Amino acid sequence: MIYNLDCINGAKQYLEDNSVDLIITDPPYNLGFGGTSFTKSKKPRFSIIANDKLSAREYQRFTFQWLKEAYRVLKPGRHIYIFIDWRMYPLMALWAEKVGFTIKNTIVWDKAYMGMGWQYRFQHEFILFAVKGKQKVRRISTRKATDIIRVPRISGNKTVHPTEKPIKLMEHLIGNSSNEGEVVADFFCGSGPVAVAALSTGRRIKGFEIDPEYYKIVNDRIQSYQ
Numbered sequence: 001m002i003y004n005l006d007c008i009n010g011a012k013q014y015l016e017d018n019s020v021d022l023i024i025t026d027p028p029y030n031l032g033f034g035g036t037s038f039t040k041s042k043k044p045r046f047s048i049i050a051n052d053k054l055s056a057r058e059y060q061r062f063t064f065q066w067l068k069e070a071y072r073v074l075k076p077g078r079h080i081y082i083f084i085d086w087r088m089y090p091l092m093a094l095w096a097e098k099v100g101f102t103i104k105n106t107i108v109w110d111k112a113y114m115g116m117g118w119q120y121r122f123q124h125e126f127i128l129f130a131v132k133g134k135q136k137v138r139r140i141s142t143r144k145a146t147d148i149i150r151v152p153r154i155s156g157n158k159t160v161h162p163t164e165k166p167i168k169l170m171e172h173l174i175g176n177s178s179n180e181g182e183v184v185a186d187f188f189c190g191s192g193p194v195a196v197a198a199l200s201t202g203r204r205i206k207g208f209e210i211d212p213e214y215y216k217i218v219n220d221r222i223q224s225y226q
């Protein structure tokens with residue numbers, strides 16, 4: 001079930017306390033990002049994603065609000081994965097701990113191919129890995145998993161969203177932190193890789209996407225998957 005709503009209001013309306021088994025989410029990083037540009041025209045492929053160009057104060061308020069909702073709805077001891085890049089990592093880690101999450105590790109997603117930039121071109125992103133509360137915590141499913149995950153990124157000209165992540169990466173995280181039949185939530189669905197991965201691994205999905213265009217893409221992907 002995906003809702004075309006702001007995740008803060010949507011969670012308040014549709015998600016009960018301690019009702020979600022796993023959260024995987026990729027929020028706006030507040031970088032004013034609209035994706036890569038076309039090679040010839042140099043024009044950006046997409047418009048800037050919602051809530052990605054806020055003042056520092058607005059971004060802090062927005063992030064605190066959704067983190068508080070994420071904390072409320074997650075079951076105690078269960079996992080949350082938050083995508084973030086190096087610029088926003090320190091603040092996201094600080095704010096996540098302030099709302100009550102205990103950070104267990106930071107995963108490096110190795111995208112296998114280099115991306116933009118000209119001084120050490122970007123090839124990774126961070127995934128903050130935390131649990132709700134401090135009490136007995138669920139182990140991830142395999143002790144062989146390491147904190148570097150190599151999954152090729154989707155090449156810029158094949159993406160339908162400016163910050164699209166691969167389904168395979170989400171399937172890996174879902175497999176490590178949940179069981180079949182459980183509920184996975186994504187507060188910022190985008191093009192829907194978490195939603196598709198949840199379904200492909202036999203989980204249930206609850207998600208929010210504020211942009212009607214991306215909401216349609218997620219729904220279409222879910223329908224064609226089903």
Ligand SMILES: C[S@@+](CC[C@H](N)C(=O)[O-])C[C@H]1O[C@@H](n2cnc3c(N)ncnc32)[C@H](O)[C@@H]1O
Pocket residue numbers: 005006007008026027028029049050051161163164165166187188189190191192193208209210211214
């Ligand atoms: C970083 S992108 C997620 C991309 C996604 N992981 C993918 O692979 O396609 C963040 C998404 O959150 C959406 N968004 C921004 N503010 C939102 C809000 N308050 N509630 C729900 N969705 C929001 C944006 O429209 C954008 O699609």
